[in-house]
Amino acid sequence: MSDDDTGQGTDDEGRVVLVTGGSRGIGLACARWFLDHGDRVAVTSRSGTVEDDTLDGRHPGRLLVLACDVTDAEQVERAFTAVEEAWGPVEVLVANAGITRDTLVLRMGDDAWGDVIDTNLTGSFRVAKRALARMLRLRRGRIVFVSSVSAFLGSAGQANYSAAKAGLVGMARSMAREVATRSITVNVIAPGLVETDMLAALGDDRKAELGTLVPLGRTAEPEEIAEAVGFISSAGAAYITGAVLPVDGGLAMGL
């Protein structure tokens, strides 16, 4: 199998990976995974920080932390340019940045709807489009969208979030078809209940209630999602594209 077929380069310095929304939670766990596997990782967050002070010290020269609000096309452009100037084109994109603005539909204003769609769906579109422009030239690349079980199960109080997460699936599959001839794969990870600030915000009662629905009987650690993101970005996953990989302890199996 040639490099082109696997969609991977052979750079000893590791691939150039960009993770949006990487300051904490799933994004941070993904950044750690790629760093631990020898890649160079650019992490974006709105604050331009990561909630792990030790990361830079443990991986000198292989971590970039950039401020980027994915709702702002100019900031997206600046972030990608910064990565390209430092290391070259992004070879693996993990579009993970997302927000919630939970409320019942009848109380959901257009702004709560629009903000979540703009960040979670349109923001993912913006970064993927920017990444693809260079991946096409490279004739390789991996794009991973971080969706959610709520795309399939729905989630009371999260019509906006669930719509955005479901939208990622159709978008990813369309992109996958468009760029398949260039050995670029586009896939979706659909996490279930993950121990993040976003889950904590649901409150203990709701968390416990949801927990009883998980066949594996527990929530996931962010690292367990990162393992799946890492695999689907690997050389070994060259023949997987347009897939939705649930990492949810069985919560939404079959959907």
Next chain:
Amino acid sequence: MSNEETFEKFKEVAVEVLQVPADKVTPDARFAEDLDADSLDLVELVMALEESFDVTVEETELEGIETIGQAYDLIVAKL
């Protein structure tokens, strides 16, 4: 820049993006039939031309563009 120089610059971009020999990039060359370029190749070519010539091409302007000559005329008209 003379017409010849402009076409040479256009050709360089086409050769690089489409990965074809320079002598195949003639005004009559058809993208699909003669240069084996698919729709993604054309998108890449347009983006590279926009960058090289500092012009903007709208999607609607690309309709009916099938040859190197047609694409070249489209870009030149914007200079």
